[in-house]
Amino acid sequence: MTVAHQPSMWDIGTTAATTPLAGRVVRHRLAHGAWVDHLPGWVERSDEVLEVLLGDIGWRADRRQMYDREVAVPRLLRWFGAGEALPHPALIQARRALDAHYLPELGEPFVSAGMCLYRDGRDSVAWHGDRVGRGRSQDTLVAIVSFGSPRALMLRPVGGGASVRFSLGHGDLVVMGGSCQRTWEHCVPKTAKPVGPRVSVQFRPRGVA
Ligand SMILES: O=C(O)CCC(=O)C(=O)O
Ligand SMILES: [Fe+2]
Secondary structure, eight states: OOOOOOOOGGTTTOOOEEOTTTSEEEEEEEEEEEEEEEEEEESSSSSHHHHHHHHSSSSEEEEEEEEEEEEEEEEEEEOOOOOOOOSSSHHHHHHHHHHHHHHHHSSSOEEEEEEEESTTOOOOOEOOOOOOGGTTOOOOOOOEEEEOOEEEEEEEEESSOOOOEEOOEEEHEEEEEEEEHEEEEEOOOSSSOOOOOOOEEEEEETTTT
16 A cells, blocks of 8 residues: 655645745835845745755856956856746745735836856955846836855945945845936955855846846
């Protein structure tokens, strides 16, 4: 006789899942109409998500022109366009939860998931705003879910001023909103600390990159 596996109470809470946003996510208002929402530990039991993301999901090394040389971009990239299946169900759940929470403000769904893999402390992203497309001229939202080793996300006003720092750890959520992509810049600086890999998943609406 074979005994079918019955779901038991021990199965509950064993897979990665987002936790509620409303009443928990904290909004930090920055100057010039920008804001950042922050919720540490938004995705629980994220280890399995990280494991999938660190696998063979089509990471590629990009190169870019720097003065007269072509150099490797210091991180690996994977872009999931609208309609492309995301590699872990928790990411689908995350996008759905972000849509439900931010729709009144954003007025449209998040459609793309850009991913960056920072292999160690030497990987980074330099100061920039997400200004390809509508982020250049319109307010928008970019939601980032972080997996793996904590790294700093720094923000500074365009044209100078004090910077702000958020620590992005395993399962943490940060949402940049308002005029953030136009009036502020952000970066993930290199660190000399011995850090393991970090994957960031950036959800953006149509036409923002
Ligand atoms: O890794 C992050 O959290 C930020 C990535 C980023 O700013 C970008 O890809 O535009
Ligand atoms: Fe960015």
